[in-house]
Amino acid sequence: MSADAGSVTRAVPVVRAERSLGSRLSEWVSGGLVRVFLIVVGLFWLVPTVGLLLASLRTPQDMAADGWWKVFTEPSQLTFGAYETLLENDDITGSLLNTVYITVPATVLVVVIGSLAGYAFAWMEFPGRDWWFLAVVGLLVVPVQVALIPIAELFGSIGIFGSVTGVVLFHVGFGLPFAVFLLRNFFAEIPKELLEAARLDGAGELRLFVRVVMPLAGPAIAALGIFQFLWVWNDMLVALIFTDSGSQPITVALQTQVRQFGNNIDVLAPGAFISMVVPLVVFFAFQRQFVSGVMAGAVK
Numbered sequence: 659m660s661a662d663a664g665s666v667t668r669a670v671p672v673v674r675a676e677r678s679l680g681s682r683l684s685e686w687v688s689g690g691l692v693r694v695f696l697i698v699v700g701l702f703w704l705v706p707t708v709g710l711l712l713a714s715l716r717t718p719q720d721m722a723a724d725g726w727w728k729v730f731t732e733p734s735q736l737t738f739g740a741y742e743t744l745l746e747n748d749d750i751t752g753s754l755l756n757t758v759y760i761t762v763p764a765t766v767l768v769v770v771i772g773s774l775a776g777y778a779f780a781w782m783e784f785p786g787r788d789w790w791f792l793a794v795v796g797l798l799v800v801p802v803q804v805a806l807i808p809i810a811e812l813f814g815s816i817g818i819f820g821s822v823t824g825v826v827l828f829h830v831g832f833g834l835p836f837a838v839f840l841l842r843n844f845f846a847e848i849p850k851e852l853l854e855a856a857r858l859d860g861a862g863e864l865r866l867f868v869r870v871v872m873p874l875a876g877p878a879i880a881a882l883g884i885f886q887f888l889w890v891w892n893d894m895l896v897a898l899i900f901t902d903s904g905s906q907p908i909t910v911a912l913q914t915q916v917r918q919f920g921n922n923i924d925v926l927a928p929g930a931f932i933s934m935v936v937p938l939v940v941f942f943a944f945q946r947q948f949v950s951g952v953m954a955g956a957v958k
Contacts, residue, residue: 663666664701692704707934714740714927744928752904753911754932759822760897760907762889764829769879770884771830772837779838780845781853791842797835805832807897813900820902828900837882840916847870880944888937904944 708834712726713897715736719916720728744750778784779791809828818827848871872879894909902908914930 673775701838701890706939707931710927710931710934712736712778714931716740738881740925740928744925744932747925749911749915750908750925750929753906753908756822756901756905757907757909757933759890760825760829761887764826764833764890765883767826767830768833768837769883772834772841772882773872773875773879774867775838776841776845777871779842780848780870784865791838794835794838800838802896804878806896810899819900820905822901825897825900825905825907828896829886829893833886833889837886840882841878844875884941884944887940891933 660783674798689806709726712729713721715738716726716729717735717737719738720735774796779787783940793819796821809831811818813824813827816922827877852870853866856866861869893907894913897907898913900909912933915929
């Protein structure tokens with residue numbers, strides 16, 4: 659009986675499962691060829707940044723004679739003279755400080771107020787909570803251009819038009835709806851049992867928010883902070899309308915330099931590079947937290 663069973667077993671052909679086209683494509687996509695392709699694409703994306711850096715390290719005469727790639731054959735063209743000229747330009751240096759004065763408060767206020775409001779909408783009971791949250795969500799679709807003239811008139815009537823304070827308040831007002839929406843959804847996913855356990859230990863709402871909720875929301879807050887920072891730092895429309903010559907940020911100052919002096923590339927190139935490299939430094943400094951916050955939002 660066992661011999662017959664063995665013969666039957668040997669008689670059964672071994673059928674190898676043929677791999678589908680999808681599985682083969684998936685393996686190819688996860689292979690090294692695609693990684694090489696993505697690296698090449700990333701290098702092409704970096705070409706403008708590298709070109710601007712090298713242009714800022716050349717003299718105006720060299721830039722007028724040939725392209726920035728000439729430095730690879732003539733490294734002696736590289737000089738920091740353009741950055742010395744930049745530091746001597748009071749308009750550019752003052753605008754850089756104004757950019758910091760605008761961006762940092764606008765980012766911090768949006769993160770702090772958005773965190774408090776998001777926690778309130780997620781875990782606190784008050785009359786009309788859901789309707790108020792719907793109103794906040796509705797503000798997300800309001801274009802910035804619609805509010806420029808009314809808010810400019812309002813700021814003019816209270817005496818803050820043309821100042822750094824007015825620009826900061828505008829960015830805070832339009833950054834809060836997204837901040838509240840993002841953080842409320844993130845806070846709502848925190849296990850209720852964790853908050854109840856903290857309350858049983860005697861934690862009040864403020865202590866609960868600071869000691870329990872905020873540490874858990876670190877990735878989401880980092881993602882929000884980066885979004886807000888990049889939006890405010892690179893803004894030109896709001897700054898062009900709400901600032902004057904003494905409060906304009908770097909984006910407006912560079913645009914003014916182009917309009918007034920079309921050939922002062924020795925100031926424009928280093929100024930544009932500094933304006934671009936600061937957001938890159940901030941992003942890469944908080945890259946891990948940013949990715950964690952985006953992935954957490956995607957999973958939840």
